[in-house]
Amino acid sequence: MTTDSSLGTAATSEILHDIPPALVRTVTRSAAKERLYAVDNYFRESSWLFGNDLDDVLRTTLCVLKPEAAAGRRYHQALEALSDNGFRPVDVVRFRHDRLTVRETWRFQLNFASRERIDAMDLVLGTCDSVMLVLRDERWTPDSVPASVRLTALKGPSDPAQRLPGHLRSRLGAVNGLFNFTHTSDEPIDVMREIAIVCDEERRQLLRTRVRAAFDAVPEALAAFEALEAEVPAHDLDLDNSLRRLAASPGPAGEMVRAAAGRPIPVHLIAAAIRAGADGPGAHWDLLSLLTNTLRFNEPGIGRIFPNVLLASWQNAPAVTA
Template identity: 55%
Template sequence: MTLPRSDSPPVDRLTEIDPRIREAVTWSREKADLYAVDQYFREACWAFGDIVPQMLGIALCMLKPEATAGRRLRPALRILREEGFHPVDAVRFRHDRLTIREVWRYQFNIASRERIEAMDAILPSTDTVALVLRDERWSPGALPAAVRLNALKGPADPALRGPQHLRHRLGVVNGLFNFTHISDEPADVLRELAVICDEPRRDLVRRRVLAGHNARPEVLATFQDLEGEHPEHDFDLEASWRRLEAAPGAPGEPARRRARGERPSLDTVLALTRATPVDSPHRWDLLTVVTHLLTEMNVPGVTPSVPNVTEAWRPEGVAVGAAS
């Protein structure tokens, strides 16, 4: 498939993005129309629109702050490599309120207020490492790399996961401490790269994708740096309560009230977490408590603003996630 460069003439009234690009990166017409006027997707098309056939072999996996604290960085890289995904680039960045809302822009309409506030507390705690991955099992016409990796991630419901799923193999703690964010399909790979990368950084991603760059050495160096900066955490709820109970001052107050038979509220612990510096030894214990106090992840009865189209990519008779 040959696609035009991004300076091609406008093709419809609201966007200049060629409909063939949109059709190549998502099977959802609704999503294609939304993304066509999304500024991040537009910028991604300026950078990658003429190499969409190559980008279909690229997936994006963000290793979140809890992956550093829980020492899941190297296990995640090992599992990805075993499944045929090789890093051609790694983007290290720190989430803030705006990047959180932009990465999850089309999913946050279903998120509860408490879930969003918890993510605001967790995600800026350390840097995130976004791995740009080449699927070595991909070939033209095969299932896009992003869709295969998204299927490999496994369902959110632990009861539906199998031993082959990334979430199972990493030992996901709960709905918020799940260690990774994986882009759903090629449209999301493009858009999310534009959220976290400015134009020069996107150009570097492009060059590395085309060159088949081996980013493994720099990925390992980044892991070493992050683990040197941030102590390991066990995500053990009862151990976190015990450590907090012994902590002096405000961080220990909810645990001491709990020991007296009171039940601290999520809002109270969230407020305390926000007031605790990210480098405090009590920060991850507070975050662990937050993730267990949160009971309502989504707003009942509300559906995402874009559909989950993973199943739409499945060739008839072929399971999503199967190797090409």
């Protein structure tokens, strides 16, 4: 029988985490994130690692180049656009999303996503490896907004009508809501949390060392790009071209498209064809193109757990540096 008096104290304690409140306030401008992330173990793990290096956290951000960036050959465009805006890779992590990492990365955003969208995310993000660029903002100063906030503003809005030519999504030619080539972390708190989702303890230690040393990871990024482009066939990611190719295919995916005769194809049938490998590997990206242009993105009437933190939130309340 145990006599450890500490057992069960968490149930009655008002203290729910061990992260210094000043640290949390330094890396977010969202009161909801303060509450939710402080008891999220991914953020806790990063806080143990980076808690004494908050200037490094504020000048660092993440840009994940997703599988469609390999098929669409957007890697070099993305690296050039990031460089033009003062962001330089100091580490590169190649990884494969799975069901768990998809749900953990977007844990607080999927509450309003449709079932179709979540299923499509699994299919797209699981197709091949993603490349996470750990970026140093060469323009960051202690009185400026964090690197993650500046890059998110640079990425541009999801609505194409609101984008400017200089936005990252414009430069890369985002195709639709899922074929947009990049994922970026909104705030420093998201940078910390997402590093811990993707990287285990040993890899986080290396990442921290490289961030602190301002390591030059450009050669590693170029090598990762070359390797993935050798593995993933180039694709135009164009819906009309995909439909023409599928309609000419003699297999079951082609039969599905021909039978539709221009009418909408139920999303679950497209997803099933992808999972079955219908018409072989050559049809995979054509089917993904059809899927991502067909699905319903969000559930109507469901609100966000917390609103997006915009650039103005940080400009009006600058971070307190470590």
